[in-house]
Amino acid sequence: QVQLVESGGGAVQAGDSLRLSCQASGRTFSAISVTGWFRQAPGKERAFVAAIGWHSGRTIYEDSVKGRFTVSRDGAKNMVYLQMNSLKPEDTAVYYCAAGTGLTQNPVGYSYWGQGTQVTVSS
Numbered sequence: 001q002v003q004l005v006e007s008g009g010g011a012v013q014a015g016d017s018l019r020l021s022c023q024a025s026g027r028t029f030s031a032i033s034v035t036g037w038f039r040q041a042p043g044k045e046r047a048f049v050a051a052i053g054w055h056s057g058r059t060i061y062e063d064s065v066k067g068r069f070t071v072s073r074d075g076a077k078n079m080v081y082l083q084m085n086s087l088k089p090e091d092t093a094v095y096y097c098a099a100g101t102g103l104t105q106n107p108v109g110y111s112y113w114g115q116g117t118q119v120t121v122s123s
Helices: none
Strands: 003-007 010-013 018-025 034-040 047-053 059-061 069-074 079-084 093-100 110-113 117-122
Touching: 003 093, 003 110, 018 034, 018 093, 018 117, 034 069, 034 079, 034 110, 047 069, 047 079, 059 069
Parallel strands: 010 117
Antiparallel strands: 003 018, 018 079, 034 047, 034 093, 047 059, 069 079, 093 110, 093 117
């Protein structure tokens, strides 16, 4: 099993920045090759935000966050980060960390999920 714990959410103003963190652990974490971030706004489906190949460092982003969000990882600490700059009210959502084996935007490709952390951006 793999455990994922997010932190760093909060309430900010439009234009502010936040950094989300995800601590990964578990006996089978060595089998994971991708970690990603998804978000779910009220009344909407869970949507892809960004992902990073754990070994390759390759990244993919959803179009609306390109240039504003940066995903990174620290292999020594089993940590994944999502730096979010120039936040907008439409970024308001619960953000989830996920782990899987393929670099994809499809949530089906992720087997493990955290509990989520709330991000609220006011105008």
